[in-house]
Amino acid sequence: MELQPVLTGPRLMLRPLKAEDFDALYTAASDPLIWEQHPAPDRHEKRVFEQFFNRTFKSRGALAILDKNSNKLIGTSRYYDVEGRDSVCIGFTFLTRNYWGSGYNRELKFLMLDHAFIYVRRALFHVGEKNIRSRRAMEKIGARLVGRLERQKPDGSPDPTVVFEIKRP
Structure with a gap:
């Protein structure tokens, strides 16, 4: 699967995330309210965001999200954990408020x-x-709740996670 395609919609363009996107993406991510329900609520802090950006960039599945009208970088998302022809995960998404x-x-x-x-x-x-906001967003696009994972945050503390699924039509 091609993990970093260029995708274009009516209002958005997605393209591979580049190292030089850091400053613009940090500007987009620096609003604490974006992260208030997120498992990493301090991601708006530059040192924390820098770690996130480096992991995201190295993932080779990260996409920059641009507003086509302004050409402004407004967030990121990525593909990860491709399982052959069965599944791929989509996540690590945020958009400016x-x-x-x-x-x-x-x-x-x-x-x-x-x-x-x-x-x-x-x-x-x-x-x-x-993260009630993200859970509702998943429901709005037709995703179905299919499970729960007990993951750990980088500091070792629990990170209870729910799993949503959308199947190919």
Whole structure:
């Protein structure tokens, strides 16, 4: 599966994340309210975001999300954990708050799903159990809750996670 395609929708363009995107992406991520329900609520801090960015960039599945009208970088998402032709995970997604609630996440996810379904039969989404906003966003795009994982945060503390699924039509 091609993990870093260029995908274009009516309002968004997704392209491979580049090292030189750090400053613009940090600007987008520096709002603490983006992360308030996230398992890493301190990700708005530069030192924490830098670690996230480095892991994301090295994943080779990360996409920069750009507003086509302004060409502004407004977030990121990525493909990960490809399991042959069966499944791929989509996640580590965030958008700046002024793009919330107006269909941008839906457009983003459907661009990524359309591409993924060329290669796999289902997409999985891992969401922090207490991240109600992201859980609702998954439900809005038709994802079905299919399980729960007990993962650990980098500091070793528990990171209860729920798993959503969307199958290829």
